Amino acid sequence: MKDVSRLKRVLDQGGFAVTAECGPPKGADAEAILKKAELLRSTVDAVNVTDNQTAIVRMSSLAACSLLKSAGLDPVLQVVVRDRNRIALQSDILGASALGIRNILCLSGDHQSFGNQPQAVGVFDLDSIQFVQVARTMRDKGTILGGEALTKAPELFIGAAANPFGDPFAFRVVRLAKKVAAGAEFIQTQCIYNLDRFEKWMAMSRDRGLTEKTCILGGVTPLKSAGMARYMKKKVAGMDVPDEVIRRMESVPAKKQAEEGLKICVETIQRLKEIPGVRGVHIMAIEWEDKVAEIAEKAGLLPRPVISKQ
């Protein structure tokens, strides 16, 4: 079978795509990845593998993607520019394609000061937008930066992230436009808790015609507790958790908060499905992958469509 991006197929066919996030282990155990693969199989179209998220050393996203691929899933390789210069980034794109990985998400990465290696140098040779452009040129023109030709171009569905909740708000859509102009075919957003602001951002994106040019997948993260909601509001960069969400989590007893968090998540997805231009949802259940199937089921996202494999 020829390797194809299932994610791209679903979107091309006009489907509402579902992706989930899979964090690699802080160790060399392949089993941990394969176990998560089983939790996500048949419930999502593709699985993002984070790249040393929050700057904490974990199994490489490329290796974990390869494991997911061999288990029959469609991995989305997340690559951050924090840890690699342009030589390594381009090399990894080639390697990923050679391994049959068909989706890449080009990211800046959380700053190294947040993780467990705060003494590390931050590379940031390219920024995420330049990286998207490089990936796109490698695929479409078969050339690397500087114009040298590749013996074989990588086959990749190329994506980027967007955070509608950062400041300055008016510029957020400009940055999205730049990512689309750079060649981002799909966008996965930061976790959405402030739906009003997200809807405003979507309206601005539609006004600029961006939803015609790229597929926006809304990001959601189920809250496990009121404490987690407060933590995300205060401590996680670029996160917008409105007070009413925190109050709603606090309004139920501690034992019921996880359930409430899942309920909020499902409701968010249902609302996202109604927003024109939203082409799918990206479920980031942090170390809670066993709940993705339940969320997808309750949000009416199952069964996933069958995709022809040629």
Add this chain to the structure above:
Amino acid sequence: MITAERKPIDEIRAMVAPYKRVLVLGCGSCVAECAAGGEKETGMLSSTLRMANKMEGKDVLIEEKTLDRQCVKDFVILLDDIVDQYDAVLSLGCGAGVQAVAEMFSEIPVLPALNTEFLGETRDQGYWVENCLGCGDCMLDDFGGVCPLARCSKQLFNGPCGGSREGKCEVNPEIPCAWQAIIDRLDRFGSLDRLEQIYPPKDWSRKQGGGPRKIMREDQRR
């Protein structure tokens, strides 16, 4: 200018501990402006070292001198007559000053009393900020006079990232977001549309591509 801060006294004392005759050498340029290695700081460090040695009953000669510039050969050569009297030089110059002295006097250890920090400006009394990386290819005209390399924590050429919040950087709320400043300034000049273009990857060969850099100007050579 080049900014620096004095190393902790214990670290300095450990460095000079093996030596009996130490020249404490200040510099009257950048490190004097940032109150780390000028004549005043050189005098203070020398006194501290003398006092500490006296308390511990150590017989060590500590003398001091401040050059106008430690990083310029014409000034460093003024040490030629005296340097033989010492068995170590403790330099309060920046890293360039320490090395210029070491380059000229190969027989004597030259020890750094400062940690050299960055190229920056004196924003206020006792307040210095980094604003230049010395990249060798100035792009300030493109960014409204705000350098995204030196002042954005992620060195974004196409920022701001999603972590910009109310004009502050996600890395530390005390850091102003460089991209907010870039947007504000370009907005004031009516040239915000420049940021709609994708800024291309930086040519780092101007900074480090050819190894350590030098400038050779024939018109200035004699």
